[in-house]
Each structure stands twice: as C-alpha cells, then as structure tokens.
Amino acid sequence: MTTYTFDQLLKSVTVGEGEGAAVRDPATDEILGHAPQSTEDDLNAAVEAARAAQKTWATLSHDERSEYLNKAADAIEANTDALAELLSREQGKPITNGPNALFEVGACSAWMRSSASFPIEPEVVLDDESGYAELHYVPIGVVGAIGPWNWPMMISIWQIAPALRMGNTVVLKPSEYTPLSVLALGRVMNDVLPEGVLQVLAGGGDLGKAMTAHDGIDKITFTGSTETGKAIMRSAASDMKRLTLELGGNDAGIVLDDVDPKEIAEGLFWGAFINTGQTCAALKRLYVPESIYDDVCDALAEVAGAMPMGRGIEEQNVLGPLQNRAQYDVVARLVEAARSSGARILIGGNPDDRAPGNFYPVTLVADIDNDNPLVAEEQFGPVLPIVKYTDLDQAIEWANGLDVGLGSSVWSSSRERALKVAHRLEAGTTWINQHGTLDPRVPFGGIKESGEGLEFGVEGLKQMALPKIISG
C-alpha cells in the first residue's frame, strides 16, 4: 500500500495550467491546482471499463468484496494526513478541532468498514404448506455517483461503499468545486481495489447530465440540490434508472419551554454551524418559545462569539470560509433580506468584503418572521434565524410548512414531551436534544423534496441492489 505526502498526492491528481479547470483555495482565493476535465468520450470509456469489471466483481462473495472494502479503508487510514490537508485546502474546513477534515477522512474509513460488516442474507418471505419464497439482493450493474462540495470525501464514500459491497462497479463524478479531494481519495483506494471497479471522473454539470442519460449506467446515486435532483429524475426516466437522491433540506429545530438555555446552547450551535453551516442536515431555522426566547438568544450568542473562524490549515480555527463565492452570495443576500425586514442581528452579519477568501462571520438573527426568505430558503452557511413562538402547534405547523423534509429536532428536558412533538414533525429524521448526528448503522434519507431512498445500514445496502424473488 502506498503512502503519499501532500505534494505527491496533489501532483497525482492535477494537470498543467491550460489543461484543466483551476481549483481555488476558498480561504485565500489562490489556485490550489488544476483538475482534469473528463469528456463524454472519457465517460464512455469509463462506463465500458466499469461494465467489464463488474462481471468479475459480481462473482466475488460478500466476504471477498468486504475484504477489499477493508483494504481500501486501510489505504485511506495510511494516507489520513495528506488527504485531510488536501480536503482542508480545497473545501476550506478546519483540518482539526471537532467535526472537520481529519474527522471527515476518519469517517471515510469508518463507513467503508461498516458497509463491509453488515450481514445481508436472503430473506425467507414464505415457508408453509402453500409454498416457499426467498427474497435475494442481487447487483444492479454500474452505479453512477454524483456528489456535492460540502463533505466531498465522506459523501463519496457513502455512495461508493454500499455500491461496491453489493457487487456493483462505480463511476463517480465529484463536484466541480472539490474534484481534487475526491480524485485523491479514488487514487488512494485504487491502489488496492481491482482495476475498473471504481473510477473518478472530474467535470461539471454537463458531465453529470451525460451520466444520468448514459445507457451503460444502471443506477444514479446523487447528493446535491433539490433542483438538480429533479433534473436527474427526469433524465433517468428515459430508461428507468434506479435512483437514490439525497437532496437539500431546511431543517427546523423546536425548543420546548422546559429546557435550560445554557445547557443546550452548545448543542444548538454545532447542530447549526457544523462545517460552517454547509451541511445538508444542519439546523437551519430555530423555533423558541417566548418565555425563554431572550435567554436562548443570549446563550447562543455567547457560544457563537467564542468560535474562531479562519484558514482551515491553521489549527486553532473551528470554522472556515464558505467553499465558493456563489454560496457566499446566497448567504449575504439572505442576511440582507432579514436585515431590511427589520430583524435583529444578534451577532455577525457584517462580512469584511476586502479580505481574501469567502469568509462570512457567524451570524444569529432574532425577531424574524417565519416567512422571511432567511427562514423559508436553505441558507447553507453560517447563519441561523431564531423565530419566536407562543403556541407550540403553530411552531409545528411552521416547521412542517416547507416542501423539504430532511432532518428536524426537538429540545426538551422531558423525553415524553419531546417524543410527542417528534412524531408530528415531517422529516426523514427527527433528533432529540441533538441535531445532525449520523451513524453508519442508522438509515438516513429525506422525505418530500429532500430526497428519495435511504443510505447507511442494511437499508442502504438494499438500495444498491435489485430485489429478486426465488419462488417455489
């Protein structure tokens, strides 16, 4: 197994200036390297190689494929430092201090090992005097995976690991904003995987679109925006490709009136600001009862004011820049919409536009109406609107009032009260006294326009297979 230095790894996934697309460090705006740009011919060649490799890969037993997954996890672990540095420089996230770059690389090997470990046996669904039937899970073929830029490595592994485990081969296209991290991850894994089983192609939306229309690809697993998810669903209809869609969210958190604001402030903060708010299932709108509204706002502002933001590779930082200028502009527009409506900015809200990089300060917005764009739209950045409520039923109605339903949370000192509210919230996951915590054993997915299908656990493996009944 090869161990790379940062420079070796970067060199191995970049091309010369003029041959590829410039990738910028979001903290400095400097060019980190140039990513190769795959063409449709490259895609055709990759799909052909993936189809050829899949024939042999599918003949391996689950144990044999799991062994490869574990070897790939070993390779990731052996290259943790170089991978984390590249991720930090390209995505912007702090290298250490909490759920950041080292955590993300660690999650990659953990999810690989976990996907390798689940038993998936044929299920006997009928066995009596009237007959016998078994449900098996067989490979789909070639899986096309398309990913976003917020957790580029970890989300790629969420797609790759179950697909490979179930006997498929994978052609993966990372986001054009973070291709190098994922190319590097693929490079490291391909030192131990059989040829053709995993191929990473860098390119933009057009390459993604070509994948969704490609007749050699049998399933698309996609993580990204709801808008792109809808386009993929339409495109995949031409030959009924199987789909897993993990899309955008606008997660609500409802605080009940029995909490100690100081006790929950840190949990609320990290629920909202993990990865500088660039997380699908982050807390994106918070509903707080009038009786403790000021205390919750004060406690959150105190926690938020103590969090250092800066270059990811400087170890003291716990928050980084937004990954790209387009997302910075979304955040700035939404904060301005809140400010001009008369909402109260508790902290932040004044970026230094002359500083290099895409830094937007941690921002808390109070006294904001539920229909303000900052509440109704996904901000995907370091801003949290805090909406006051007097009637819990009204807060639940507001929480359920959007077209998306990825995560949600309830905060209470009474589990019984929290559960009652949790059952009424329309979301794929409802957390109690936490927000956004994921576990490879626990299925995760959205409802409404937040997605289709589940990832993780045995349910996630089943999504990467075709159900097949043997009857009689």
Ligand code: NAD
């Ligand atoms: P995006 O939809 O802009 O891009 C995602 C990927 O789709 C990129 O690789 C892009 O090149 C590709 N793409 C663009 N147009 C395409 C097309 N027509 N056909 C096929 N592929 C195409 O999303 P983003 O801005 O990278 O990611 C942010 C969004 O992703 C947020 O809304 C966030 O909530 C969501 N997200 C969801 C999850 C989840 O698990 N539910 C996880 C992370 C991010």
